[in-house]
Amino acid sequence: MSLKKKIGILGEKFSENLDFMLNVIKNLNFEPDSLILDIGTGRGKMAFILALSGFKIITGEPESHNWADWQTYARKINVFDKITFKxxxxxxxxxxxxxxxxxxxxxxxxxxxxxxxxxSEMIRIIKPKPYGKIVIFEFTEEGIEKIRKSYPGHPNATNPVEFMGDLSLNVTIKKGGLINAYIFDKK
Structure with a gap:
């Protein structure tokens, strides 16, 4: 069964923006056993996509912020044992x-x-080139407005480029409609 079909089993929320995300990941050309950190587990979508792509995944959230039952979804598509949560x-x-x-x-x-x-912390823990990529999928204003239909108090969209400060980073932005991909690496 294809990765898209496995993610599709989990429902519409998991399938949103999937083609865009898969295309971004594919074009990064990571080695099959790359070790990847997923910050902000949520429902687990990013961790699932990365695990199904063959990568080793560590994912996590702040203590007491585990607002979604990602474990049930992970078991449903047989990736629970491929993901470490911290x-x-x-x-x-x-x-x-x-x-x-x-x-x-x-x-x-x-x-x-x-x-x-x-x-600063992300830059500290990534490997130097040719690896060392930070990939931030962040909602556009349109994406946030869609979320606010279900969660009215959801925070505003953020452009990660505005927060890289004087860190020496290259950035590539891929526009995807409701989300954009910001790909950072060290210069």
């Missing part, structure tokens, strides 16, 4: 320097309390 804050990541091949944040960046500090 509690952590994006602003204080409990990992060694240069530990991950890539870091992903799907719809979570606008929830980080200190976005500048989170960027």
């Amino acid at each position: 509690n952590f804050q994006a602003e204080n990541l409990p990992f060694e320097d240069s530990y991950f091949d890539a870091i992903f944040a799907n719809g979570s960046f606008h929830h980080f309390s200190d976005k500048f500090k989170a960027f």
